Amino acid sequence: MLMMKRRQGEAILIGDDIEIHLAHIGRTRVKIGIKAPRHLAVVAREVHLVRNENRAAAEWAAPPDLSSLAERVRSSGAQESASRSDEKFES
Amino acid sequence: MPQCTTKYFKEIEYQPQAVVEFQEGLFGFEQERQFLLIERQDLKPLVFLQSLATPGLCFLTLPIRVISPDYQLEMTAEDRDRLALKKKPEIGRDVACLAIVNLRESGTVVNLLAPLVIDLATQQAIQAIVSGQGYSHEHPFYAETPVAAGT
Numbered sequence: 001m002l003m004m005k006r007r008q009g010e011a012i013l014i015g016d017d018i019e020i021h022l023a024h025i026g027r028t029r030v031k032i033g034i035k036a037p038r039h040l041a042v043v044a045r046e047v048h049l050v051r052n053e054n055r056a057a058a059e060w061a062a063p064p065d066l067s068s069l070a071e072r073v074r075s076s077g078a079q080e081s082a083s084r085s086d087e088k089f090e091s
Numbered sequence: 092m093p094q095c096t097t098k099y100f101k102e103i104e105y106q107p108q109a110v111v112e113f114q115e116g117l118f119g120f121e122q123e124r125q126f127l128l129i130e131r132q133d134l135k136p137l138v139f140l141q142s143l144a145t146p147g148l149c150f151l152t153l154p155i156r157v158i159s160p161d162y163q164l165e166m167t168a169e170d171r172d173r174l175a176l177k178k179k180p181e182i183g184r185d186v187a188c189l190a191i192v193n194l195r196e197s198g199t200v201v202n203l204l205a206p207l208v209i210d211l212a213t214q215q216a217i218q219a220i221v222s223g224q225g226y227s228h229e230h231p232f233y234a235e236t237p238v239a240a241g242t
Contacts, residue, residue: 044220046204046205046220046222046228047118047220049204049228050118050119050202050204050205050218050220050228051118051119052119053191053193053202053205053228053229054117054118054119054120054150054191054202054205054218055119055120056193056195057150057151057191057192057193057202058120058148058149058150060194064151064194066099066134066137066151067133067134069137069194069199070133070134070135070136070137072233073136073137073153073157074135074136
């Protein structure tokens, strides 16, 4: 990965039409301005990962064997905390 | 009682208070706002998050403390404000916290990076992202995935 040192107020160019501005540098966070062509999606990396993971989780390749999965979770010794944290859902 | 067509349990009746509302949907499913939390005695501790609008959409989840008993829910101020939560919401008391389970061919993974946080007082929910604490969106849970066609 290319590493660059930049100060607040400075900018980076990627190719001819992507600009990244370091608008503000705080103690633990930086504020970044991004100028890019409209067809390029700009999104935080975590959001992209989570979106893909959600989509994958919504579609199984084969029907899951839920009974054996539940059985394995129960037998892994997690049962106590399970009944404590999910009791609010009982209808 | 209202009825719902589900992905795994055919037609079921439900209590309106078992519905949780994601005002902004889930990532990748921004239009899906209302979900039914389903627990089956024989499938505990699994919790099913069934879309009310889309019968074929049902997430398999686990209470996060089942996977990680010492899980620290450090929400961003923005996420807390979306639910009007206090600074340190307590799992089990203020909020329920579920992790989405993904059964991949290579193994079962759970998403600890983006837990579903349900305000127990209002039934309002969000999918939070708790970055910066090292939690993974693909935390390994089991090495294999139990798959059985025809169940």
